Amino acid sequence: MKAQAIASFGEPSVFQTIELPKPEVIPGHVLIRVAATSVNPVDFKLRRGAMPAIAPEFPAVLHGDVAGVVEAVGEGVTTFKPGDEVYGCAGGFKGMGGALAEYMLADADLLALKPKSLSMKEAAALPLVAITAWESLIYRAKIQPGQTVLVHAATGGVGHIGIQLAKWAGAKVYTTVSSKEKAAIARDLGADTVINYRQQTVEEYVAEHTSGKGFDVVFDTVGKDNLDRSFAAAGMHGTVVSISTRSTHDLSPLHAKGLTLHVVFMLLRMLYDTQRAEHGKILFNVAKLVDQGKIRPLLDPKSFRFSEVAEAHRYAESGQAVGKVVVEV
Amino acid sequence: MKAQAIASFGEPSVFQTIELPKPEVIPGHVLIRVAATSVNPVDFKLRRGAMPAIAPEFPAVLHGDVAGVVEAVGEGVTTFKPGDEVYGCAGGFKGMGGALAEYMLADADLLALKPKSLSMKEAAALPLVAITAWESLIYRAKIQPGQTVLVHAATGGVGHIGIQLAKWAGAKVYTTVSSKEKAAIARDLGADTVINYRQQTVEEYVAEHTSGKGFDVVFDTVGKDNLDRSFAAAGMHGTVVSISTRSTHDLSPLHAKGLTLHVVFMLLRMLYDTQRAEHGKILFNVAKLVDQGKIRPLLDPKSFRFSEVAEAHRYAESGQAVGKVVVEV
Numbered sequence: 162m163k164a165q166a167i168a169s170f171g172e173p174s175v176f177q178t179i180e181l182p183k184p185e186v187i188p189g190h191v192l193i194r195v196a197a198t199s200v201n202p203v204d205f206k207l208r209r210g211a212m213p214a215i216a217p218e219f220p221a222v223l224h225g226d227v228a229g230v231v232e233a234v235g236e237g238v239t240t241f242k243p244g245d246e247v248y249g250c251a252g253g254f255k256g257m258g259g260a261l262a263e264y265m266l267a268d269a270d271l272l273a274l275k276p277k278s279l280s281m282k283e284a285a286a287l288p289l290v291a292i293t294a295w296e297s298l299i300y301r302a303k304i305q306p307g308q309t310v311l312v313h314a315a316t317g318g319v320g321h322i323g324i325q326l327a328k329w330a331g332a333k334v335y336t337t338v339s340s341k342e343k344a345a346i347a348r349d350l351g352a353d354t355v356i357n358y359r360q361q362t363v364e365e366y367v368a369e370h371t372s373g374k375g376f377d378v379v380f381d382t383v384g385k386d387n388l389d390r391s392f393a394a395a396g397m398h399g400t401v402v403s404i405s406t407r408s409t410h411d412l413s414p415l416h417a418k419g420l421t422l423h424v425v426f427m428l429l430r431m432l433y434d435t436q437r438a439e440h441g442k443i444l445f446n447v448a449k450l451v452d453q454g455k456i457r458p459l460l461d462p463k464s465f466r467f468s469e470v471a472e473a474h475r476y477a478e479s480g481q482a483v484g485k486v487v488v489e490v
Numbered sequence: 491m492k493a494q495a496i497a498s499f500g501e502p503s504v505f506q507t508i509e510l511p512k513p514e515v516i517p518g519h520v521l522i523r524v525a526a527t528s529v530n531p532v533d534f535k536l537r538r539g540a541m542p543a544i545a546p547e548f549p550a551v552l553h554g555d556v557a558g559v560v561e562a563v564g565e566g567v568t569t570f571k572p573g574d575e576v577y578g579c580a581g582g583f584k585g586m587g588g589a590l591a592e593y594m595l596a597d598a599d600l601l602a603l604k605p606k607s608l609s610m611k612e613a614a615a616l617p618l619v620a621i622t623a624w625e626s627l628i629y630r631a632k633i634q635p636g637q638t639v640l641v642h643a644a645t646g647g648v649g650h651i652g653i654q655l656a657k658w659a660g661a662k663v664y665t666t667v668s669s670k671e672k673a674a675i676a677r678d679l680g681a682d683t684v685i686n687y688r689q690q691t692v693e694e695y696v697a698e699h700t701s702g703k704g705f706d707v708v709f710d711t712v713g714k715d716n717l718d719r720s721f722a723a724a725g726m727h728g729t730v731v732s733i734s735t736r737s738t739h740d741l742s743p744l745h746a747k748g749l750t751l752h753v754v755f756m757l758l759r760m761l762y763d764t765q766r767a768e769h770g771k772i773l774f775n776v777a778k779l780v781d782q783g784k785i786r787p788l789l790d791p792k793s794f795r796f797s798e799v800a801e802a803h804r805y806a807e808s809g810q811a812v813g814k815v816v817v818e819v
Contacts, residue, residue: 301750388741397758397764406741406742406744407742407745408740408741409738409741410738411737411738412736412737412753415751416735417755419753419754419755419758421630422744422750424741424748426747429726429747433726
């Protein structure tokens with residue numbers, strides 16, 4: 162089979178079209194004929210060589226997010242049959258196949274039937290970001306109707322799902338953007354209040370929108386300095402959920418307000434092969450919400466073919482994309 | 491009435507016996523004839539001047555923890571009547587009376603009937619530390635039967651209640667101590683496994699007791715460097731509860747393991763007068779567990795009279811005390 166693989170870490174130019182043996186299906190797994198994948202930051206970090214401990218072996222087939230058709234099912238798989246359209250985040254790491262190939266071998270526990278109302282391209286945008294947002298807001302923060310939830314980076318991969326999930330859960334949703342154009346998208350996604358973080362400080366928008374009390378839940382999808390801003394934006398006994406805390410922080414604000422900080426690293430269940438079925442379950446729920454019109458993926462207008470994956474990475478890394486960057490077969 | 495008050499911040503010698511007017515009871519409050527109080531670290535931090543923003547006005551009557559007899563009840567108070575023996579953490583801060591006096595005016599929401607099986611002296615040891623441990627382990631970490639819970643500093647004020655609460659909740663309880671003598675006390679309090687942190691590194695005891703997996707819940711009652719050790723001791727998707735995070739920390743371990751960090755600052759509800767009745771409710775539950783023999787306070791063998799409060803502070807600050815230091819009228 163054809164694959165877009167890398168034989169060394171580096172710039173997007175390291176991608177090469179190569180021929181690899183078609184994977185054999187094994188127990189508990191399905192073989193997916195890949196239709197589309199999407200770019201997540203972890204994919205270009207792996208490509209650059211920033212995470213060698215969890216990178217697949219060379220020649221490495223990257224990308225976890227996949228949408229495609231089940232070609233064959235392994236022993237013990239009862240949830241899928243050949244011909245099923247599925248989606249998931251199911252590889253691109255050490256010891257696992259990646260989605261940048263004609264076929265991908267994937268643990269059935271990590272998959273769900275794709276939302277009927279979405280194309281393959283749209284479905285491939287969802288898995289990693291939807292699982293991350295679900296784990297963050299539903300499993301960990303356990304957001305409740307009426308709570309005030311601030312979601313940072315409205316048009317980011319995780320942010321745009323976060324807004325919609327929080328809205329579905331009955332929260333009053335606030336979000337941050339950097340421009341008028343992104344503000345319009347954020348409103349369209351269901352945000353009740355859109356804050357331009359270039360025009361207001363945290364103190365100013367906490368004063369304006371919460372009478373200085375701070376938000377019940379702050380979803381930090383950005384990390385680094387933004388995590389400090391998230392601590393500042395949370396109210397007394399509030400909750401901050403972060404998906405990126407590889408940095409050093411003064412924790413005094415957590416003490417002063419008795420905060421809870423949940424750190425979500427979505428890949429853990431997949432990487433350590435523990436409770437993987439949680440991911441399939443979340444994707445099942447996400448598909449239901451998508452088909453009910455409660456959640457939709459935000460795709461950047463630019464899309465790419467597999468042979469253009471280097472360009473897709475360059476574009477995603479540039480920070481100019483709005484929503485997800487998708488790569489189709 | 492007589493009070494042990496301070497007219498300036500400083501060393502324990504700033505305590506003076508002075509005469510103050512007996513407080514008038516006000517709506518929602520009770521007047522307590524104080525029988526005993528105990529020393530908490532916040533008391534000597536306030537005395538030193540380390541927390542001027544929340545310190546009471548001079549001449550300042552310090553100490554929150556109190557056990558005593560209700561002398562009078564204010565309008566609207568239905569839960570207590572004159573003659574009731576009560577306990578609570580109910581003052582010693584800005585705008586509130588303190589316990590180092592013959593009488594203390596206290597918000598009825600912050601009090602409960604004292605455990606029948608305890609003396610006034612024993613009851614006065616409990617409020618701040620028991621509320622802290624309850625909020626940490628029951629409200630925030632929500633510990634479950636069978637979970638592995640590591641409680642740091644077995645013979646500390648909060649630690650010794652933490653061990654007993656975790657045991658009562660059905661957890662498998664591990665704790666850290668610095669000596670053989672303290673190990674014996676920790677076992678007596680109900681700890682299943684006692685770790686001497688001077689003889690084993692975190693990596694060693696995580697390997698020995700959890701097969702390297704880490705603990706489900708780590709209760710950090712120490713702070714600073716110990717908080718980093720708590721992050722290291724927690725298992726994947728584990729929980730760390732800290733009662734002291736005024737320092738700066740590398741949060742990478744939280745990311746790598748998808749941890750939750752709950753920060754508990756017990757004074758918040760009292761200081762900001764919000765949901766104070768939670769404290770009364772917790773103390774009601776604590777009294778029940780005490781009278782059922784599930785929880786008992788650990789008192790240092792040395793005890794002090796009100797006129798010896800300076801000495802009590804010196805001793806508590808020296809770090810030599812085992813359990814709580816109590817001061818009796």
